[in-house]
Structures are given as C-alpha cells and as structure tokens.
Amino acid sequence: MKTKFLSLLLTFCMMFSAVLLIAGCAQKDGTPASGAPNNDIPATSAPEVISVPEAAPALWEAGSTRNKIVIVSDIHLGIDDRYTETLTNRPFFIEFLQRLQSTTDVRELVINGDFLDDWFLPVYYPSYTDIAQFYKDAIATNQAVFDELNNIIKSGIKVVYIPGNHDMTLAADILQEAVPNIVQAWDAKGLGAYYTGDRNEILIEHGHRYDVFSAPDTVTNAELCGNDDTIFPAGYFYARYGATWVLEGRPKVEKDLPVVTNVPDKSDLDQYGAYMYYAILKGVSERMTPNESLDEKIFDMRIAGFDDAYTYLDFYPAQQADGTITAPVLFKNIQRTWAERQTINKVKLPNSFIEAVSGTVDWEYFFKQARTQYLDNPNENVDVVIFGHTHVPKYCDIGNGKYYINEGTWIDHNTNYPDADRTFAVITTGEKTTPALYSFMEDGSAVDISESVRKDSN
Numbered sequence: 354m355k356t357k358f359l360s361l362l363l364t365f366c367m368m369f370s371a372v373l374l375i376a377g378c379a380q381k382d383g384t385p386a387s388g389a390p391n392n393d394i395p396a397t398s399a400p401e402v403i404s405v406p407e408a409a410p411a412l413w414e415a416g417s418t419r420n421k422i423v424i425v426s427d428i429h430l431g432i433d434d435r436y437t438e439t440l441t442n443r444p445f446f447i448e449f450l451q452r453l454q455s456t457t458d459v460r461e462l463v464i465n466g467d468f469l470d471d472w473f474l475p476v477y478y479p480s481y482t483d484i485a486q487f488y489k490d491a492i493a494t495n496q497a498v499f500d501e502l503n504n505i506i507k508s509g510i511k512v513v514y515i516p517g518n519h520d521m522t523l524a525a526d527i528l529q530e531a532v533p534n535i536v537q538a539w540d541a542k543g544l545g546a547y548y549t550g551d552r553n554e555i556l557i558e559h560g561h562r563y564d565v566f567s568a569p570d571t572v573t574n575a576e577l578c579g580n581d582d583t584i585f586p587a588g589y590f591y592a593r594y595g596a597t598w599v600l601e602g603r604p605k606v607e608k609d610l611p612v613v614t615n616v617p618d619k620s621d622l623d624q625y626g627a628y629m630y631y632a633i634l635k636g637v638s639e640r641m642t643p644n645e646s647l648d649e650k651i652f653d654m655r656i657a658g659f660d661d662a663y664t665y666l667d668f669y670p671a672q673q674a675d676g677t678i679t680a681p682v683l684f685k686n687i688q689r690t691w692a693e694r695q696t697i698n699k700v701k702l703p704n705s706f707i708e709a710v711s712g713t714v715d716w717e718y719f720f721k722q723a724r725t726q727y728l729d730n731p732n733e734n735v736d737v738v739i740f741g742h743t744h745v746p747k748y749c750d751i752g753n754g755k756y757y758i759n760e761g762t763w764i765d766h767n768t769n770y771p772d773a774d775r776t777f778a779v780i781t782t783g784e785k786t787t788p789a790l791y792s793f794m795e796d797g798s799a800v801d802i803s804e805s806v807r808k809d810s811n
Contacts, residue, residue: 408455409448409451409452409454409455410452410455410797411452411455411456411457412449412452412453412455412456412793412799413456413799415456415457415458415459416458417458418458419457419458419459419460419509420458420460420551420781420782420783421456421458421459421460421779421780421781421782422459422460422461422463422549422550422555422779422780422781422782423453423459423461423462423463423777423778423779424462424463424465424557424739424758424760424777424778424779424780425462425463425464425465425760425763425777425778426464426465426466426467426468426517426559426741426742426760426761426762427465427466427467427517427741427742427744427761427762427763427764428446428464428467428468428469428498428762428763428764429467429468429470429473429519429762429763429764430443430468430469430470430491430494430495430498431469431470431473431474431491431494432471432474432487432490432491432494433494434494435600436473436474436475436478436596436600437470437473437494438470438473438764438765438766439763439764439765440765441765442763442764442765442774442775443495443498445763445775445793445795446498446763446775447497447498447501448797449775449777449793450498450501450502450504450505451501451504452797453505453508453510454501454504454505454507454508454510455508457509459510460510460511460782461510461511461512461513461549462502462505462510462511462512462513463512463513463514463515463547463549463557463739464512464513464514464515465515465517465557465558465559465739465740465741465760466515466516466517466518466519466520466545466558466559466560466561466741466742467517467518467519467520467559467741467742468514468517468520468523469488469491469492469495469519469520469523470491470519470520471484471487471488471491471519471520471522471523472518472519472588472589472592472593472596473519473592473596474593474596475593475596475597475600475601476593476594476597476643476645476651476652477597477651480653480654480655481655481656482655482656484522484524484656484657485524485527488520488522488523488524488527488528489527492527492531499531499532502532502535503532503533503534506532506534506535511536512532512534512535512536513535513536513537513538513547513549514528514532514535514536514537514538515537515538515545515546515547515557515558515559516539516543516544516545516559517559517561517741517742518543518559518561518564518567518568518586518588518589518742519592521542521543521544521561521569521584522543522584522585522656522657525537525539538557540699541569541697541698541699542569542571542584542697543569543584544558544559544561544562544568544569544698544699545558545559546558548735549782550736550737550780550782550786551782551783552734552782553734554734554735554736554737554782554786555735555736555737555739555780555782555786556727556733556735556737556738556739557738557739558739558740559740559741559742560719560722560740560741560742560743560759561742562698562699562700563700563704563709563713563718563719563722563726564588564709564713564742565586565587565630565687565691565706565709565710565713566586566587566588566591566713567586567588567713567742568586568694568695568698569584569586569694569697569698570583570584570585570586570587570684570690570694571583571584571658571694571697572690572693572694572697573684573685573686573687573690573694574658574659574683574684577682577683577685578658578659578660578661580658581658582657582658583657583658583659584657584658585657585659587668587683587684587687590652590663590668590683591634591637593652594641594643594651594665595637595641597643597645597651598641598642598643601643601644604642604643604644605642606642606643606644607642608638608639608642608647609647610635610638610639610647610669611666611669611670611671611672613628613631613635613670613671613672613678614672615672615676616628617678622705622706622707623688623689624677624678625707626688626705626706626707626710627670627677627678627679627686627687627688628678629707629710629711630670630687630688630710631670631671631678633710633714634669634670638665638669645665647664647665647666647669648664648665648666649664649665650662650663650664651663651664651665652664652665652667663682663683666681667680667681667682667683668680668682668683668684688706688710691705691706691709692706700726701726701730701732701733702725702726702730704725716743716745716747716759719740719742719743719759720747720749720757723738723740723757724738724751724757728751728755728757735755736754736755736756736786737755737756737757737758737780737786737788738756738757738758739758739759739760739778739780739788740757740758740759741759741760741761741762742759743759743769744761744762744764744767744769744770745759745761745769745770746759746760746761746770746773746776746790746802746806747759747806747808748788748789748790748803748804748806748807748808749807749808749809750807750808750809751809752809754785754786756788758778758780758788758790760776760777760778760790761773761776761777761790762776763775763776770806772805773792773802773805773806774792774793775792775793775794776790776791776792776793776802777790777791777793778790778791779791788803789801789803790802790803790806
C-alpha cells in the first residue's frame with residue numbers, strides 16, 4: 354500500500370508540473386485584479402503576434418470538403434503576462450489560428466476547456482469581487498487571440514467553447530460579448546459536453562467532471578458559506594498555493610503539517626477514502642512550501658459564494674479529536690459529498706470516492722471514464738471521445754472503430770509530456786471517422802504525432 358500511495362503522490366504532483374517550471378517568475382507585488390465570468394463572450398487586448406502573411410498558409414493541403422473538426426484545449430491564458438502558463442507559445446497559438454482560417458476543409462474549431470485561467474494566481478494577488486471584470490481583463494490581455502477567433506468564424510469555420518476547471522466561472526455572456534458568434538456547450542454549472550460529426554459520433558468534453566480535485570463542488574462548503582454558489586473545488590486552492598510557491602522562486606520552507614498516524618482499514622470506506630485524500634495532499638504539501646505560514650489567512654476569498662479568509666490548515670486534512678480524518682473548515686468530509694456532486698454534475702455512471710480520488714491523478718483513469726461514460730455505454734452511440742485536462746496527448750484505438758483521444762496542451766512547459774509541444778486533435782468525420790493528433794511546430798507546420806502517442810486497447 355505504501356508503494357501505491359507513493360505512486361499516487363508523485364502522479365498528483367504532475368498536476369502542478371506546469372506551475373513548477375513556468376519561466377520568468379513574477380514579482381510579489383500583485384496587480385490590479387478584477388472579477389469573474391459567466392458563460393459567453395470574446396476578447397479585448399493584443400499581445401505579440403508572429404509575423405505571418407495576411408493570408409496565412411494553410412496548416413495542410415486542404416481537401417474539397419469541410420469534414421475536419423479541430424480540437425484544442427488547456428491554453429491557460431492569464432489576466433496578466435506574469436500569471437500565465439502560455440506566454441512563449443501564445444504567438445504560436447495566434448499563428449495557428451491564422452493558418453486555420455486558410456485551411457478550407459476545417460468545419461469546426463472546438464476549444465475544449467481551460468482556455469482562460471483564474472486558478473494560476475498567487476495567494477498575494479489582490480482579492481477581488483467581480484469575476485466578470487476579471488475575465489474581461491483577461492480577454493483584454495489576450496485580445497489578439499480573440500481577434501483571430503472572430504476572424505476564424507468569418508472564414509466559415511464554426512467555433513465552439515466547452516468549459517474546463519480553470520475557467521469554470523467564466524460567464525457565457527462575457528465570452529459571447531468577445532466572440533459574438535461562438536457556440537457554447539454547457540450542460541451543468543462549470544461543465545459542458547459537445548456532440549458533433551456527421552452522425553453525432555464524436556463526443557468532446559474537458560474531463561474534469563470525473564476529477565475529485567477539479568469537478569465543480571457546490572456541496573462540500575455549502576453549509577460553511579451558507580449558499581450553494583461555492584463552485585470552486587479543492588484543486589483551486591492547491592493551484593493558488595502552488596502558483597505562489599513557484600512565483601516566489603520555489604523556496605524550501607519547513608512546514609509543521611498535521612500527521613495522520615492511524616491508517617484506517619480498507620473496509621471502512623468513509624475513513625479510508627478520507628485517508629487517501631490526505632495522503633495525496635500530504636505529498637503535494639511537502640513539495641510545495643511557499644513562504645506564507647500555515648496559519649496565515651492567505652486565501653482571501655470574496656467570489657463564487659465565498660466571503661472570508663482562510664489558512665492553509667483550514668483545508669488540510671488531519672486526525673480530529675474524535676479520531677476521524679477530515680479538514681477542519683474547508684472541504685470538510687469531502688469524501689461524503691462525492692456522490693451528490695456527481696448527481697449535480699450530471700455524471701452518467703457515477704463511481705466511488707475511493708476510485709475517483711485514487712485515479713484522478715492518472716491519465717489512465719480518464720481513459721477508463723471515457724470508456725465507461727461513452728464508448729462502452731449502451732445508451733450512447735459514440736465512436737470517438739476527446740478529453741483534455743491531463744495535458745498528456747493520447748491516441749487510444751480500442752477497436753471496432755472506437756477511439757479515445759486527449760489533445761494535450763499549449764502551455765510553455767508541459768512536464769507531463771515534454772516530447773511534444775502545442776498539440777491538437779483533428780477528427781475527420783464521414784462514413785468512417787478518423788482521428789489524429791498533431792503538434793504545431795515553430796516553423797508553422799503541423800506534424801502528425803498519432804503513432805508516437807498511440808496505445809491500442811481492446
């Protein structure tokens with residue numbers, strides 16, 4: 354069991370790998386903050402753009418039929434260039450969008466979540482109450498990207514947005530204002546799924562719906578905050594904590610964290626689940642050690658149903674006086690709310706907290722969920738499932754014309770999969786649906802990487 358937990362801890366730390374290797378750390382001086390999102394709107398300011406001809410060359414030699422669906426995810430554009438995971442790659446993304454406009458066999462561009470990012474912020478970023486303004490400012494910082502999205506639509510390509518965990522609070526009207534003709538796929542608060550293709554045989558969603566740390570959580574903190582608007586899951590707080598550590602230069606600070614000494618028996622599903630949650634966070638917390646003290650109220654939360662300041666210990670699990678394992682304030686007894694969260698989040702086939710918390714840090718878990726929820730589900734008629742979220746590009750052929758694809762990410766430093774940068778999926782729909790994975794190269798070409806990330810499974 355010790356080996357299994359160590360593996361889980363190491364894998365969970367990969368969730369923060371992009372954070373850990375961000376180039377060019379920001380100063381600890383904060384920047385004007387803003388607000389939050391809602392559900393639908395484009396952008397405002399313009400960053401640098403790679404020099405590309407007015408009519409940019411196509412990504413590939415286009416066919417005569419618009420039968421290709423291009424999917425990107427995990428762009429992670431921030432409100433400030435100091436707090437973004439995609440700075441070096443942003444000009445390449447803009448060029449990619451420009452070239453896409455000339456690729457005349459593309460029918461749709463689908464942005465599969467984590468497009469904008471209100472999680473990659475240090476805890477010393479000024480507290481804000483207006484989420485809508487926050488996203489408007491983020492759009493302004495990345496205006497050139499939004500300009501190209503509008504140009505893509507003008508070129509005849511449909512643009513679709515699906516929410517991810519890092520932009521789950523983006524309001525539909527904010528995005529719609531920035532990109533008036535964008536199509537948004539929402540099916541629950543902070544979640545969305547999109548069916549497309551000639552036969553609706555393609556299903557696209559971000560994948561955080563099945564992740565304990567990233568799925569919307571309006572349940573666990575509802576009693577504490579007195580409302581059910583508390584959508585942020587535990588991962589939001591750990592992301593803020595991790596971003597702080599990186600931006601401070603990754604200091605090594607001794608932390609006196611509570612220690613759970615009594616390991617519950619596996620037959621005690623409630624407490625064993627709580628222990629697994631604790632064990633994963635223990636590994637993360639021992640690695641990320643920002644300068645802020647454990648009892649300092651570093652999380653000044655005035656958005657998304659929260660209206661208080663919290664310490665790191667407020668949500669760090671510990672053995673309580675009655676012997677149970679739980680965080681004392683935030684996400685108290687989180688293992689007991691997973692079933693209700695799944696119902697609210699419209700999970701088709703729910704699973705146990707233990708399965709979810711142990712698997713959520715492993716890309717294989719999301720492959721399994723793709724199969725369970727869609728590919729092997731007799732109530733679904735889906736041939737291809739595309740998830741994002743893990744930052745790990747994957748091409749899985751499970752036979753009988755069925756595939757699982759993860760399109761990867763565009764962040765600058767993808768330590769989860771350093772062998773390919775700026776990855777995206779291309780699905781050709783028709784009588785036969787054909788998926789492929791590509792990497793956008795610095796010279797503007799698109800290279801098929803399907804075979805290098807392929808894993809066949811029957």
